[in-house]
Amino acid sequence: MSYKLIFHPDIHPEIDDVLLKYEALNHALALDFESELKNATKE
Secondary structure, three states: OOOOOOOOOOHHHHHHHHHHHHHHHOHHHHHHHHHHHHHHHOO
16 A cells, blocks of 8 residues: 655745754765655655
C-alpha cells in the first residue's frame, strides 16, 4: 500500500528552520534530511 503525504502550507517555514539548524550542526546532515524529505514526498 502506498501513501501520499500532503503538507499544510504553513509547514514550509518550519522545514526551512530545521534545514538551517541541521546545516549549522553538519552539512551532510542537512543534505540527508532534505534528500529523505524529497524521497518521502515524491509521487
